[in-house]
Amino acid sequence: DAKTTQPPSMDCAEGRAANLPCNHSTISGNEYVYWYRQIHSQGPQYIIHGLKNNETNEMASLIITEDRKSSTLILPHATLRDTAVYYCIVRSLNTGFQKLVFGTGTRLLVSP
């Protein structure tokens, strides 16, 4: 699986968009990008995933660059409850998508 790089921490004002970057420059053609988040003392929560097209659901949008070497998770109107550690994970068909290897993630702090 490709390695990912994320900033260790980010701040965002409540009501503003939170844009969380992820670098995955060694990603290969059959690898998907998944995003999870973990609010303090809770289990991780699945947010969104994509291969090469941009994706949107009720929680967030995922923008993947054309060369697929990086992506951005967008929370359009951040709330205090979005304060969490956000994990960007690249998953390979080679492992049958079974393994989920968490990196250190980005700690997002949303402030009033």
Next chain:
Amino acid sequence: DTEVTQTPKHLVMGMTNKKSLKCEQHMGHRAMYWYKQKAKKPPELMFVYSYEKLSINESVPSRFSPECPNSSLLNLHLHALQPEDSALYLCASRGSSYEQYFGPGTRLTVT
């Protein structure tokens, strides 16, 4: 319903005790996972069950013994644990797009 339940929420056990952690999902998922998470660290995979068979064991010590009695249930049997095994133990199940749904975890303290 995307709920994974885990019991108990908290567990304190001595090094000579035997205890079990339980996980349940009713989403019809056929793959289930155990993860271990130490404080301020990301979760680490321990075991994967696929169609009720153990498919991945990440070289976990034998004092941790997983069991999958049926497709909805996953147990983790604990015996002769060490204080360094104190952690948050997370269960997850895998959906049709290979996304995983996690339970709230069991916070284990070994004394």
